[in-house]
Amino acid sequence: MRDADGAARFVVIDYKTNQLTPWGAAASERDYDRSSMASAMREHDYPLQALLYSVALHRYLRWRLADYEPSVHLAVRPICSCAA
Secondary structure, X not given: OEOOOOOEOEOOOOOOOOOOOOOOOOOOHHHXXXXXXXXXXXXXXXXXXXXXXXXXXXXXXXXXXXXXXXXXXXXXOOOXXXXX
């Protein structure tokens, strides 16, 4: 991605397709509220996955970019807080 100044920044995006509505039930807004999503993320260890993917990206960029600086090149974009 590019920041406001046009500089390249890198971020890990890991799209999930979990169904939080019980099978056979009609989906409701409550099935996908912040609390339900945070619970599902913890249950499936998504915070650990995000950390592992971020470390892998950090190591790759450190190897591939001569002027690599995490504060410049990594973009942090949490999509859901698991603290709920």
